[in-house]
Amino acid sequence: MHISFLLHNGYAIGGTVRTTYNLARCLAEQHDVEVVSVFRTRERPVFDPGPGVRLRHLVDTRGMRAPTDIAPEHALPAQVFPRADGKYPMYSELTDRLIGEHLATTDADVVIGTRPGLNIHLARQTRRGPARLGQEHLTLATHSRRLKLVLRAAYPKLDALTTVTEADARDYRRLFRLPGVHVESVPNSVPEPDVSPSDGTSKWVVAAGRLAPAKRYDLLIRAFSQVVAERPDWRLRIYGGGREHDKLRALIDERKLYNHVFLMGPTHPIEPEWAKGSIGAVTSSLESFGMTIVEAMRCGLPVVATDCPHGPAEIIRSGVDGTLVPTGNENAVASALLTLINDDELRRRMGRAALADAARFDPAHVGARYESLMQELTGRTGRGLHRTRGSLLSGAYAVKDALRNTAHGALQSGRTA
Amino acid sequence: MSGITGTPVATQPAASSTTAPHRPRKEPRISTASQDRRGPTADCTADIAGGLTFDVRLSDDAAAGQESPGLLLRRRPDLSGETEEIRLPLAPVEDARPAREGTGLVLRAALPSTVQMTEGRWNVFLALEGQEPRRLAPGLNDLRSLVDRTPREGRTWLGVRIPYATKHGNLSVRAWQRWPHAEAGTLRVVDNGLVLNGRLHGARLDTGARLEARPRRAGGAAGTVHVEVAVDGEEFTAELPYPPLAAHRLWDLWLRPAEGVDAVRVARILDDIPDKKRIFTYPAQRIELPPGAEEPEPCTATPYYTLNNDLAVRVDPVSA
Numbered sequence: 001m002h003i004s005f006l007l008h009n010g011y012a013i014g015g016t017v018r019t020t021y022n023l024a025r026c027l028a029e030q031h032d033v034e035v036v037s038v039f040r041t042r043e044r045p046v047f048d049p050g051p052g053v054r055l056r057h058l059v060d061t062r063g064m065r066a067p068t069d070i071a072p073e074h075a076l077p078a079q080v081f082p083r084a085d086g087k088y089p090m091y092s093e094l095t096d097r098l099i100g101e102h103l104a105t106t107d108a109d110v111v112i113g114t115r116p117g118l119n120i121h122l123a124r125q126t127r128r129g130p131a132r133l134g135q136e137h138l139t140l141a142t143h144s145r146r147l148k149l150v151l152r153a154a155y156p157k158l159d160a161l162t163t164v165t166e167a168d169a170r171d172y173r174r175l176f177r178l179p180g181v182h183v184e185s186v187p188n189s190v191p192e193p194d195v196s197p198s199d200g201t202s203k204w205v206v207a208a209g210r211l212a213p214a215k216r217y218d219l220l221i222r223a224f225s226q227v228v229a230e231r232p233d234w235r236l237r238i239y240g241g242g243r244e245h246d247k248l249r250a251l252i253d254e255r256k257l258y259n260h261v262f263l264m265g266p267t268h269p270i271e272p273e274w275a276k277g278s279i280g281a282v283t284s285s286l287e288s289f290g291m292t293i294v295e296a297m298r299c300g301l302p303v304v305a306t307d308c309p310h311g312p313a314e315i316i317r318s319g320v321d322g323t324l325v326p327t328g329n330e331n332a333v334a335s336a337l338l339t340l341i342n343d344d345e346l347r348r349r350m351g352r353a354a355l356a357d358a359a360r361f362d363p364a365h366v367g368a369r370y371e372s373l374m375q376e377l378t379g380r381t382g383r384g385l386h387r388t389r390g391s392l393l394s395g396a397y398a399v400k401d402a403l404r405n406t407a408h409g410a411l412q413s414g415r416t417a
Numbered sequence: 418m419s420g421i422t423g424t425p426v427a428t429q430p431a432a433s434s435t436t437a438p439h440r441p442r443k444e445p446r447i448s449t450a451s452q453d454r455r456g457p458t459a460d461c462t463a464d465i466a467g468g469l470t471f472d473v474r475l476s477d478d479a480a481a482g483q484e485s486p487g488l489l490l491r492r493r494p495d496l497s498g499e500t501e502e503i504r505l506p507l508a509p510v511e512d513a514r515p516a517r518e519g520t521g522l523v524l525r526a527a528l529p530s531t532v533q534m535t536e537g538r539w540n541v542f543l544a545l546e547g548q549e550p551r552r553l554a555p556g557l558n559d560l561r562s563l564v565d566r567t568p569r570e571g572r573t574w575l576g577v578r579i580p581y582a583t584k585h586g587n588l589s590v591r592a593w594q595r596w597p598h599a600e601a602g603t604l605r606v607v608d609n610g611l612v613l614n615g616r617l618h619g620a621r622l623d624t625g626a627r628l629e630a631r632p633r634r635a636g637g638a639a640g641t642v643h644v645e646v647a648v649d650g651e652e653f654t655a656e657l658p659y660p661p662l663a664a665h666r667l668w669d670l671w672l673r674p675a676e677g678v679d680a681v682r683v684a685r686i687l688d689d690i691p692d693k694k695r696i697f698t699y700p701a702q703r704i705e706l707p708p709g710a711e712e713p714e715p716c717t718a719t720p721y722y723t724l725n726n727d728l729a730v731r732v733d734p735v736s737a
Contacts, residue, residue, distance in 0.1 A: 258698065265695065276560075
């Protein structure tokens with residue numbers, strides 16, 4: 001099979017880039033795989049796409065200051081890429097055209113979109129023939145109402161939609177009418193790390209991710225001050241950069257935790273850093289998947305995570321290979337951490353269980369699920385019929401939604417939340 | 418294969434008459450042949466004693482015909498322009514991890530803890546025959562054995578080497594060589610001062626032990642502020658009040674183990690973090706001067722680690 005991924009920026013650091021390359025690398029063992037990056041911001045990609053994976057770009061923005069440096073067309077707003085996708089400001093008439101040309105001429109058997117805006121391109125611009133597979137790395141519940149409307153109109157034109165959790169797949173099946181579209185949850189993959197797992201003896205708790213409000217590192221730091229009160233010999237490292245840095249720094253200082261809590265900055269690769277810890281911590285208010293939970297588990301760490309929508313509960317078996325605690329509850333985070341800190345045997349047992357249980361996220365397993373999905377899609381008979389039906393339906397929805405939008409203020413967010 | 422099993426050879430500082438000081442390269446040169454491929458990388462693993470191993474993955478093509486490949490460590494020139502090199506043999510590893518990058522050969526070099534390395538930053542190169550030494554890129558650094566390190570006793574010197582990625586994405590090794598060594602531990606900012614806990618290695622704490630704050634670039638011992646330290650075996654605790662520090666902008670902290678003994682710089686080097694400055698930070702605190710002091714400019718004091726991971730205190734005027 002010839003498989004072509006469409007990615008926003010394959011030269012950047014990010015969960016989607018990483019998971020796309022993990023999958024591409026695995027599929028490339030059997031298939032012809034290319035990754036088309038809409039933008040190129042660096043000389044070389046930060047993450048290695050893997051042997052046999054061809055990476056190419058459509059728009060090179062290296063060293064460019066203004067959109068017009070690239071092309072006058074790049075200064076004109078995009079028409080195909082939806083305004084409701086957060087990356088809209090970076091897209092333009094130029095990207096509309098270049099992505100469209102790519103999708104209209106691709107000789108791939110399967111094209112895979114990796115974010116809502118690109119899935120719209122797939123739905124609208126792919127020539128007849130290739131199977132259109134849209135990936136949703138975020139969740140329907142967290143999309144804006146505006147984006148939901150756009151996706152609702154376009155997604156019937158896809159052949160398949162994959163989500164990273166079963167909970168999100170259920171939302172799509174329940175809230176969108178997607179006749180003939182195969183909706184399936186396939187988790188992100190995380191390869192076996194190249195470092196040996198943690199032996200659980202160090203007195204460090206490790207967290208990693210962007211320092212963004214949704215990650216709730218403030219909650220983790222507050223919870224950790226309770227930990228320090230009881231076990232001052234344990235410390236916390238938080239890896240990652242982001243706009244919350246200064247706030248978190250101020251919180252650490254205010255709580256006099258500067259000998260116990262450290263903001264380590266962005267770090268790549270992260271696996272050796274997990275292996276330095278004995279417990280992982282994820283205290284987010286939202287995790288569409290929860291990649292860091294799996295990463296930590298693959299390094300042998302039991303993870304204390306908030307049971308936030310949607311990912312953690314589909315990854316952790318609480319009490320067996322980690323601990324789930326109520327979202328936003330500082331005391332619960334502290335007490336779960338202390339339980340693991342105070343019981344060396346429990347911690348190591350759960351660490352071993354985490355290592356074993358996380359093997360199901362290996363690219364080999366995840367890749368095999370994608371492979372059988374794609375084989376089903378490309379082997380499907382009567383796809384032309386589905387296609388036509390899907391297009392008609394989606395047209396009807398678009399009209400209906402547009403009418404509602406003007407008349408009544410449209411799809412209530414309450415219905416889709 | 419001759420040369421591969423040889424012992425490491427530390428060459429002496431290059432003679433200035435024959436060799437110009439090596440300048441660190443500004444930007445990684447991207448060879449046109451590998452426009453979209455990374456250059457060779459080295460995975461570094463630290464052992465508990467302070468030794469390092471470097472695993473370099475070479476393509477079969479690159480390894481072909483190499484009789485004695487080597488790893489070259491070259492110290493960045495100091496102020497006098499002096500540099501030095503350490504060359505380590507690279508030998509094939511039999512039980513290498515399966516290569517993710519397809520086939521190829523893994524070569525390993527060991528930098529034993531017994532090899533002395535001058536304090537500084539050392540750039541790491543791959544030296545193949547018939548080629549200019551080529552800067553290595555960092556791969557996976559497994560430094561878990563350096564976290565919370567306690568140096569072995571009964572030695573005559575302490576070597577610390579932490580491999581790291583430079584901001585240009587190259588591999589370097591940060592080296593310290595100290596003995597005795599005063600390792601800073603917890604530091605608490607208290608009312609109008611700081612309380613420092615630490616541990617002295619390689620010397621005995623005795624009567625007259627004290628913590629000294631020396632004004633930087635003031636010359637001589639003039640202006641040094643010192644306080645008694647409480648001693649508990651190898652550990653010391655000192656409370657340094659801030660008001661006497663208002664007189665200068667930068668202060669370096671030293672530990673004098675006993676009366677009449679040379680002072681030791683207080684530093685934090687016994688872990689896996691090459692640059693402490695931005696990670697170990699402490700709150701600034703207003704210096705409250707006693708009533709009756711001369712009308713001074715209001716200022717704050719902030720403990721910090723220098724680029725060499727030495728402990729210092731910075732005094733800043735309070736901006737209005």
